[in-house]
Amino acid sequence: MGMTMSQKILAKHAGLPEVREGQLIKARLDMVLANDITGPVAINEFKKAGFNGVFDKRRISLVMDHFAPNKDIKAAAQCKQCREFAGEYEIVNFYDAGEMGIEHALLPEKGLIAPGELCIGADSHTCTYGALGAFSTGVGSTDMAAGMATGKAWFKVPAAIRFNLYGKLRKYVSGKDVILHIIGMVGVDGALYKSMEFGGEGLSSLSVDDRLCMANMAIEAGAKNGIFEVDSLTLNYINKRVKREYEYFTPDEDARYSEIYDINLSEIKQTVAFPHLPENTRTEEEFGDIKIDQAVIGSCTNGRISDMKAAAEVLKGKHVAKGVRCIVIPATQEVFLECVKTGLAEIFVNAGCVFSTPTCGPCLGGHMGILAAGERAVSTTNRNFVGRMGHSESEVYLASPIVAAASALAGKITGYNG
Numbered sequence: 001m002g003m004t005m006s007q008k009i010l011a012k013h014a015g016l017p018e019v020r021e022g023q024l025i026k027a028r029l030d031m032v033l034a035n036d037i038t039g040p041v042a043i044n045e046f047k048k049a050g051f052n053g054v055f056d057k058r059r060i061s062l063v064m065d066h067f068a069p070n071k072d073i074k075a076a077a078q079c080k081q082c083r084e085f086a087g088e089y090e091i092v093n094f095y096d097a098g099e100m101g102i103e104h105a106l107l108p109e110k111g112l113i114a115p116g117e118l119c120i121g122a123d124s125h126t127c128t129y130g131a132l133g134a135f136s137t138g139v140g141s142t143d144m145a146a147g148m149a150t151g152k153a154w155f156k157v158p159a160a161i162r163f164n165l166y167g168k169l170r171k172y173v174s175g176k177d178v179i180l181h182i183i184g185m186v187g188v189d190g191a192l193y194k195s196m197e198f199g200g201e202g203l204s205s206l207s208v209d210d211r212l213c214m215a216n217m218a219i220e221a222g223a224k225n226g227i228f229e230v231d232s233l234t235l236n237y238i239n240k241r242v243k244r245e246y247e248y249f250t251p252d253e254d255a256r257y258s259e260i261y262d263i264n265l266s267e268i269k270q271t272v273a274f275p276h277l278p279e280n281t282r283t284e285e286e287f288g289d290i291k292i293d294q295a296v297i298g299s300c301t302n303g304r305i306s307d308m309k310a311a312a313e314v315l316k317g318k319h320v321a322k323g324v325r326c327i328v329i330p331a332t333q334e335v336f337l338e339c340v341k342t343g344l345a346e347i348f349v350n351a352g353c354v355f356s357t358p359t360c361g362p363c364l365g366g367h368m369g370i371l372a373a374g375e376r377a378v379s380t381t382n383r384n385f386v387g388r389m390g391h392s393e394s395e396v397y398l399a400s401p402i403v404a405a406a407s408a409l410a411g412k413i414t415g416y417n418g
Helices: 005-014 038-048 073-088 103-109 124-132 141-150 175-186 201-205 208-221 232-239 305-315 333-341 344-350 401-410
Strands: 024-028 031-035 060-063 093-095 118-121 135-138 152-156 159-166 194-199 225-228 259-264 271-273 281-283 294-297 325-328 353-355 376-379 395-398
Touching (some): 031 103, 031 141, 038 073, 060 073, 060 103, 103 124, 118 141, 175 208, 194 208, 208 232, 294 305, 294 401, 305 344, 305 401, 344 353
Parallel strands (some): 159 259, 376 395
Antiparallel strands (some): 271 281
């Protein structure tokens, strides 16, 4: 029996000729990641276990992004602990305020992830890097600590679901709409501890940014990881950033999948996930009359330069609706600077938006956009659970940057057709 992409990567890193779903393996790691929330917990576990060294100071990344720039004294203490750990062990990839970005946008941008590599991160959205043909997944802080020290981790080899993509996206429809459509179809536990593997001729219709967004939200279907077949778009992206050797994998023709879905991209419409689950999706003709108080455009899901450009196209020459707060957060310093250089920042400010330094901020109810009781936000983030952005009686609607920008202008959830 053949292997899937994920299984091939795990087999290689375990030093085995093949692996099978359900098999327990110990595999070497190419990258170990934590942020300013999970990092301190992992560091505490690292010290508790008596470790006195890291496996490779170049293969650990610590990114201060969730509560940074520091929102309060506790956040400052967390960043300080990470900063001191990075200094003690000479961690090369330590990113602090002024140099950091939102971790899952920053690592691909910096060339720290390549096809065929194996990455764990103490953050559930570490699955983002599967867009580049890597196996990446979130782990707990104990596994993170062990990974930093030994460069290895235990895995249960996941079963896989195959998504064959064909057709071409309509104008103003993006990867965010595709993944929301898929989660609405399979449910938030439809891929539980499975690998969501994407391929097919429809990949050519999806930019690398679209794929990063989709892989990012694989966890919202319960998946262990999401992974895309590597094509010319992937290689063009990688070869501009990665200078080391790498090997990418394709699934065997007789690879075993628990389910196979055929997705016609040309049929997908602008889609919004209504409260309080990502699976609660509706398309543009079903939005109804839902007034909003806030729009957030950014996050590790949709804070890249293509997302900024899409939002700016909608907002240019217009102004957000009275009573609506629109917060735009570029995911990295590079994206921030590009927005300034190309005039996107000016478009956002003139439209009445807040234009922020990179931060996770409002996504997890951290800072920079907390919701009060009864308030509603349309957001390009990845989760809309009860209380996700603030008060338990607030509501979050997940959407693409185009829909979020259009909704900010209209003062209610709305689609956009130019």
